[in-house]
Amino acid sequence: MDSLDLQYATGFTVDYYEGGYKLACLSDGGRYLTVPEGAFAPEGIDADIVVLQQPIDHVYLVASDTMCLFDALDEMDAIAVSGIAKENWHIPAAIEAMENGSIVYGGKYSAPDYDTLLAQGCELSIQSTMINHTPDVREKLIELGIPVLTEQSSYESEPLGRTEWIKLYGALFDKEDVAAKLFDAQVEKAQSAIGTETGKTVAFFYINSNGAAVVRKPGDYVTKMISLAGGDYVFSDLGDDSATSTVTLEMETFYAQAKDADIIIYNATIDSGVSSIDELVMKNELLGNFAAVQNGNVWVTSQDMYQQMMATGDVISDFNAVFTGSDDDLTYLQKLE
Secondary structure: OEEOOOOOOOOEEEEEEOOOEEEEEEOOOOEEEEEOOOOOOOOOOOOOEEEEEOOOOOEEEOOHHHHHHHHHOOOHHHEEEEOOOHHHOOOHHHHHHHHOOOOEEOOOOOOOOHHHHHHOOOOEEEEOHHHHHOHHHHHHHHHOOOOEEEOOHHHOOOHHHHHOOHHHHHHHOOOHHHHHHHHHHHHHHHHOOOOOOOOEEEEEEEEOOOOOEEEEOOOOHHHHHHHHOOEEEOOOOOOOOOOOOEEEEOHHHHHHHHOOOOEEEEOOOOOOOOOOHHHHHHHOHHHHHOHHHHOOOEEEEOOOHHHOHHHHHHHHHHHHHHHHOOOOOOOOEEEOO
């Protein structure tokens, strides 16, 4: 028996068996056996193993992070139904597929349109971990013959571990070589930036509707990308007891900790973002006193950054370019004027 080679990811394994069978095991205990086209599932397998008959071509995709992996693998045709509405996608291929009807909207994770899922012949649902909050939905999907695979890349401790989940989908679609090349390309981009000592302090945040600052916890994959790119995250000592990846700070507290940061990055993946420094300061006048604002070192993310898990190396490279001042050609960050 051979196993899929993994460098960073710890949330799944794939084992290969004679006859082209593959067993994927996820960290939540889920086990999925792919059966080659024209073959049958072996007799006597454990009852908890989900059998996936290849080709897998009618997926109900709810885990938004995963769409970019399907796109990179050229497997968009395998998705029949989206759990994300068209207006909430920032991936061009997903938007186009929903506009031309090759992917239809089937309701969000907590309230799927079961009639649509059945009409589209869905044979697998790929969910985010949010499905764990609605066990009745999971049970209903399984009852209808639509097994659930809970995507857990967000639990990976290393940013490149998240990206390496492309190898799982490469295995499901018999595209291991393609997945490996795509992953290696991101590793190469990341490694060109990793280890740079810039000495730059960085704040990453957005302002919510209540006027408070929402920041990422230290150890979160975004803050790890900042660190890998040579930045020093200013909220390195921040933490709370919740399971979320963010912390909300009253503006005075945020100001005290971030006002002297060399670089501030506004997270436009959550709200509509900002298009200028003046627009940023309009959110709260205290921002005008920040050193980075006064020095013109203010950046904003692209709206699609969170949906581009396949671009981890590119994001790290962009961060590094900002921190080192070599920011002529960026994809996921834009300087505010």
